[in-house]
Amino acid sequence: MNREEALDSIKANVEDGNLVKHMLAAEAIMRALAKRLGEDAEEWGLTGLLHDIDVELTEGDMHSHSKLGADLARELGASEAMAHAILSHNVRHGISRETKLDKALFCTDPLTGLIIASALVRPDKKLAGLEVNSVKKKYKEKSFAAGANRERIALCSEIGLELDEFIELGLEAMKGIAADLGL
Numbered sequence: 732m733n734r735e736e737a738l739d740s741i742k743a744n745v746e747d748g749n750l751v752k753h754m755l756a757a758e759a760i761m762r763a764l765a766k767r768l769g770e771d772a773e774e775w776g777l778t779g780l781l782h783d784i785d786v787e788l789t790e791g792d793m794h795s796h797s798k799l800g801a802d803l804a805r806e807l808g809a810s811e812a813m814a815h816a817i818l819s820h821n822v823r824h825g826i827s828r829e830t831k832l833d834k835a836l837f838c839t840d841p842l843t844g845l846i847i848a849s850a851l852v853r854p855d856k857k858l859a860g861l862e863v864n865s866v867k868k869k870y871k872e873k874s875f876a877a878g879a880n881r882e883r884i885a886l887c888s889e890i891g892l893e894l895d896e897f898i899e900l901g902l903e904a905m906k907g908i909a910a911d912l913g914l
């Protein structure tokens with residue numbers, strides 16, 4: 732599978748532009764993480780890109796969410812490692828996160844939401860001027876973007892990153908695709 736095929740499949744299965752942006756953000760962070768950790772940036776990036784491809788198809792049914800996603804990814808040619816990461820990012824399945832790829836996707840998923848929300852409360856609603864310290868402050872405000880699960884973000888420790896380091900890497904990665912994110 733190449734990136735274009737993954738994007739075509741996303742276009743066919745996802746209407747919500749914000750959901751597409753969430754997946755693009757996850758891709759950018761996963762690529763940056765892979766580079767930092769000496770892993771396969773293409774494999775990690777495509778895992779981030781595809782991880783929520785089934786959200787609209789499963790219509791909020793958390794028992795099928797990510798099972799279908801893993802199947803769709805496999806059909807596109809994803810490796811078993813990628814499919815496992817997608818499957819295990821939904822805690823409802825009770826599948827343990829074993830590999831670094833599994834763990835990276837799990838902590839990356841909520842970080843995208845925290846960063847997007849941090850940009851949207853700025854007067855200009857842009858990522859460019861958003862500083863890492865602001866995002867760190869927002870991380871500590873539990874009521875801010877409460878859906879961005881802080882405990883999950885903090886699990887970056889499982890892949891050897893300090894929280895501050897992870898937030899900084901995520902912010903830089905998302906700034907790199909700010910235009911695609913419309914931020």
Ligand SMILES: [Fe+2]
Binds near residue numbers: 782783840
């Ligand atoms: Fe997600």
